[in-house]
Amino acid sequence: xxxxxxxxxxxxxxxxxxxxxxxxxxxxxxxxxxxxxxxxxxxxxxxxxxxxxxxxxxxxxxxxxxxxxxxxxxxx
Numbered sequence: 161x162x163x164x165x166x167x168x169x170x171x172x173x174x175x176x177x178x179x180x181x182x183x184x185x186x187x188x189x190x191x192x193x194x195x196x197x198x199x200x201x202x203x204x205x206x207x208x209x210x211x212x213x214x215x216x217x218x219x220x221x222x223x224x225x226x227x228x229x230x231x232x233x234x235x236x
Contacts, residue, residue, distance in 0.1 A: 183190075
């Protein structure tokens with residue numbers, strides 16, 4: 161340290177050795193929240209895929225069940 165200044169690399173930097181590696185209570189909470197978040201994302205994607213598949217089936221069945229229109233002759 162020259163002149164009482166910190167090395168620019170160490171000033172304000174967080175190194176892995178400075179962190180608490182055992183995690184503890186907050187590590188467990190963080191892991192649980194990560195699992196809940198991942199399950200939520202997967203659930204939203206599953207619902208979106210299901211709605212899309214249902215919409216495609218609905219359109220397909222509407223096209224199959226459509227009756228051909230017979231030309232109408234106007235009567236006077």
